[in-house]
Amino acid sequence: MDCVTNVVDQFWDQTRNGLTLGAIYAMIALGYTMVYGVLQLINFAHSEVFMVSTVVSLYAFRDWFGITEPASGITLILVLIGALIPAMLASGITAVAIERLAYRPLRRRGAPRLSFLISAIGASLAISYLFNLMDGQHSLLFVPLPNILGPAPQPVPDVVSGEALFSLFGTPWNGKRVLIIVVAVVMLVVLDRFVRGTRLGRGIRAVAQDQETAALMGVNINRIIVTTFFIGGTMAGAAGMLYALNFNVTAWNIGFLPGIKAFTAAVLGGIGNIRGAMLGGLMLGLVESFGVACTAPHWANVIAFGVLVVVLMFRPTGILGERAVA
């Protein structure tokens, strides 16, 4: 059977592919899981939070730093930080803005859950199509839209060289992949510490467990919710910057697939559970990569979602179980 030979043959290559892809899924999945933790809401506009960061990264690399060829040494570090911070901020702010405009008005009026869902889908479509229309040729309210992105995918310049840094079991690892793994691990550890070990983190956990009681105990619910959206947004922002850097592309609809996959990862790991999102992301990345090796790329989704169904059959609340943020 091709499957077994391919998997054996491509084991370390596909492990590498799966881990890098999974690290990105994990970072995006955090946003879904945290928002679900505090609001029991699937923030479908989260994929656009991610997309915004890939666009900011494009501008950072291409225009602010004028990158035309891969950088190295201290320049590289400065460029990476100089892109990462604005990308994370932009995504964080986008997430907070979505909360303000699409969810808070509904929350105030005690709207039914379905309204939130529709509002989320609406926000997602509105943002991505806004970027599609921002090609300098369209107007909204008779105000010309700036030329920011447009309908065609835009290339992001190569910042990190694609040359192999080292080989692990015969599989080359380039700087981009190493960077993704390193940044993802650092982010995830920091976030985990933050939620478990700080006052604000305790607030988030309290709101997730019981909003009313938390409010009675003096927790400012709105502030916690905004913080949650912001942190989830910055994680998607970091993921977006790494994504743009690794794949050298951004587009108005680039968030759609990673968004769906990350949502799946969050459910797989146990929605509302931060460590679950991390685990779910890595698992999904690996399952997809090995699924491709085993069959063919067009089966990747069938396998990934098949695994999801099987996992949910045996563990209906995901691998680590549904826990209120932590």
Next chain:
Amino acid sequence: MRRGTFLRFLAALSVFAIVAAACREEEAPPTGDGAERIDVSVWFQGALTGDYNYLVIPAFQGAQLRATELNAETDFPATITVKQGDTQGDPANAPPVVEQVVSDPDTVAVVGPAFSGESEASGDTYNDAGIPFVTPSATNPALADKEWDYWYRGVANDAGQGALAGQYLDEIVGAQSVFVSHDKGTYGQGLAEVVQETLEGAGVEVAGFEGIETGATDFSAFITGVEKSGADTLFFGGYDADFGKIVKQIRDEGLDIELMSADGSTSITFLALAGEEAEGTHLVCPCNLAGDFADRYNAAYGGKIAAVPIYAAEGYDAMSMIGEGIRQAVDGGATTAEDIRLGIKEYLDTLTPDNPFDGEAKQVAFDPETHELAAEDPESLYYFYKVEGGSIVGLGSAPEVLGG
């Protein structure tokens, strides 16, 4: 509740603005000398917005350029208004557009539909309504089997394209083992299947035949498979957005194999996404990008969206033929849109291989039976290209490259 009211007002206002923007009327072209002219509409159906609009906009602009030129001719007997039938390339969006076209009393012809899928969804209605429709870019071979009497294909189809791509890989590239991939679409998979058959027929090993997930960004799992298959060449049937990313990532992985795709990837987007890594990529296309038309087109439109004016000349030629049909119909006494439609069809039917229309892209003639693009030497309708020095460089027509 001031705040809430304001938000609601804002929401209503934005909805209004979007609707207003969507309904914005196209400006009417300037009329010539003010003599008695008949107002006619020629619709362009295709993806004017959406994911693939940059593959279609050149053809639209080509058609519009020609309509503007015709309207400026003092002895042209009609005023053509080019109307936009935007489907975003999605067959599901086609029916309402078709409905608009058919119910427009001034409609005399359609340039389009641009893609094969939407052609399937639109053809029956146009044919029943007796509206001639000339596609500048829909290349799926099966469309000819529909036997639409009013349909004309102003471009060569994928059957020839795939066979020539296979022959080129075998004879010119010298491929020993080819990995054939596609995007699972009507166009991409159909093309890839023909390439596969051709290669197998020529005794070239096909190391794999796989579909990718279109719109995905990370192709590394797929690329690992290509690498391990030992193929020395990759063929991809599909669109530029996917192919650009695949090429870039293949080179990033340090994989040194020959790469080839077809008209769906012949674009500025492909060049931009693949960057320097596009160098040396082979392309086949039933489009002629050479000649001075490209300069004229770029002068008129700045070439911003499409520095590779794929199918711009085909769109221009479609409008030229429709314009000629209108001229002959009106000169022959037609006054109503119905009569002009018939006149256009009669004119298009006269364009046979021994009496072709001398277009910008090529000599245009139609097979009297199928209405496929026809020529004395059908292979001369295809062209090979290679990426050199960051741009798509013509190698010549198929007979020139493959040596007849």
